[in-house]
Amino acid sequence: MLKNSITKYGLISTYIHWITAVMVFSLFGVGFWMVDLNYYSEWNKTAPYYHKAFGLILLFITLFRIGWKVTNIAPKELGENKIEKNLAKIAHLTLYGLLLVIMCSGYLISTADGLGIDFFNIVTIPSVGRLFEHQEDIAGNVHEIAAYILIAMVCLHALAALKHHFIDKDDTVKRITKFK
Ligand code: HEM
Ligand code: HEM
Numbered sequence: 001m002l003k004n005s006i007t008k009y010g011l012i013s014t015y016i017h018w019i020t021a022v023m024v025f026s027l028f029g030v031g032f033w034m035v036d037l038n039y040y041s042e043w044n045k046t047a048p049y050y051h052k053a054f055g056l057i058l059l060f061i062t063l064f065r066i067g068w069k070v071t072n073i074a075p076k077e078l079g080e081n082k083i084e085k086n087l088a089k090i091a092h093l094t095l096y097g098l099l100l101v102i103m104c105s106g107y108l109i110s111t112a113d114g115l116g117i118d119f120f121n122i123v124t125i126p127s128v129g130r131l132f133e134h135q136e137d138i139a140g141n142v143h144e145i146a147a148y149i150l151i152a153m154v155c156l157h158a159l160a161a162l163k164h165h166f167i168d169k170d171d172t173v174k175r176i177t178k179f180k
Contacts, residue, residue, distance in 0.1 A: 007075060008171075008175035013065075013069075020061065023057075052117050059103040094153060109139040111128065114129055
């Protein structure tokens, strides 16, 4: 089933969730590593190039994901604890919010000089120009801090998932890990 049902995530939501997870960890690792590359490194230009291009792919995936989410049924949360269910909702919204903040700030760092972003030599995503003073620095700080907060939130999110699986012994993890 491509679509979600009241009891489980469909294939589209499941694949997007796990593709996002792999991409977020990879983008974080590459971002963390590439900012310290010196001018003479052969990766000095290519690492940011791929970081930006894959970051943009994740932006498109996330926009599609949000569209898919609002036009689809949400599986009903498992468990009895109301506070826990509300916390999960807030955590999921925060994860979406952080992803968008990170990707928009990434765009603002890259396009602060008025130049667009080359997307795999296929198209250039245009710059909207410099929107505010010190755009590169401010967007850079936001990008870095939000990326650290995202990784911390994801760790809590994964711990919560493990609690459902091993302590509550419910289907929370199973229903987002069916790949066919
Ligand atoms: C970068 C990594 C990750 C991000 C950004 C992320 C984000 C999200 C979001 C936004 C949702 C809510 C989906 C919806 O709209 O209904 C979700 C659901 C879920 N995630 Fe993750 N996730 C990540 C990694 C992980 C990992 C490592 C696990 C680990 C075990 C995990 C387990 C789950 C489970 C079980 C659900 C379903 C929750 C439910 O049924 O209420 N996620 N994730
Ligand atoms: C979820 C997606 C992303 C994650 C997790 C992420 C993560 C990171 C991290 C950890 C850094 C290093 C920050 C530092 O130590 O200063 C970084 C740098 C950077 N990222 Fe991203 N990034 C993402 C998406 C994007 C996107 C979509 C773009 C642009 C289109 C982008 C552009 C940049 C640029 C230009 C830098 C270098 C900043 C500097 O030189 O200070 N990133 N990213």
